[in-house]
Amino acid sequence: MIEIERKFLVLNDSFKAEAFAQNHIAQGYLSSAPERTVRVRIKGDKGYLTIKGISNDSGMSRFEWEKEIPVAEAKELLLLCEKGVIDKTRFEIKRGDHIFEVDEFYGENEGLIVAEIELDSEMETFEKPSWIGEEVTNINRYYNAYLSTNPYKNW
Template identity: 85%
Template sequence: MIEIERKFLVKDNSFKAAAFTQNHIAQGYLSSVPERTVRVRIKGDKGYLTIKGVSNDTGMSRFEWEKEIPVTEAKELLLLCEKGVIDKTRFEIQRGNHVFEVDEFYGENEGLIVAEIELESEMEPFEKPAWLGVEVTNDTRYYNAYLSNNPYKKW
């Protein structure tokens, strides 16, 4: 499956008032090479294993495969991951026909807040809320796999 996604920095915390859900996420990488990232995630009380391919030239599209796995297995796999497990809260905000996923990072990435929106096509229009900041879609520094090895606090 091809994932089409755009990423933005977030200007302030005003998005929190519009969130219809929030979940704590812990995620690590079994492989963080750009050609294929293999991620283990615990989101709330569920576990996931995800494989992502390399992004296209715009940074918006890439192959993604995800499978739900038992949370006990996800916890065990996190112990095998590369250094730098990501710790964040994900807020989901409905805006028009789309849902923004806003990640507030903790630990070594504290201070970073990134919003993502999944689209049906790279040209699909969407409503931009006032709290949405600069687009960073094609900036690999904002990929979670990069942040796990190069924390935001050390930039």
């Protein structure tokens, strides 16, 4: 499946009042190579294994495969991951026909808040909330795989 996604910095925490859901996420990388990231994630009470391919030139589209796995297995796999497990809370906010996923990072990435929106096409338009800032879609340092080895606090 091809994932089409855009990323933005978040200007303030006013988005929290609009959230209809929030979950704690712990995720690590078995491989953080851009050509094939292999991610293990625990989101709330569910575990996932995700493989993503390299992004296209715009940075918006890439192959993604995801499978739900038992949380116990996800916890075991997190122990095998590369250094730098990501710790964050994901807030989900509905805006028009879309859902923004806003990640507030902790630990080594404390202070970083990034919003993502999945689209059906790269040309699709959407309503931007007032708390959305600069677009960082094609800037590698805002990808979680990069943040796991090059945390925000070191920038």
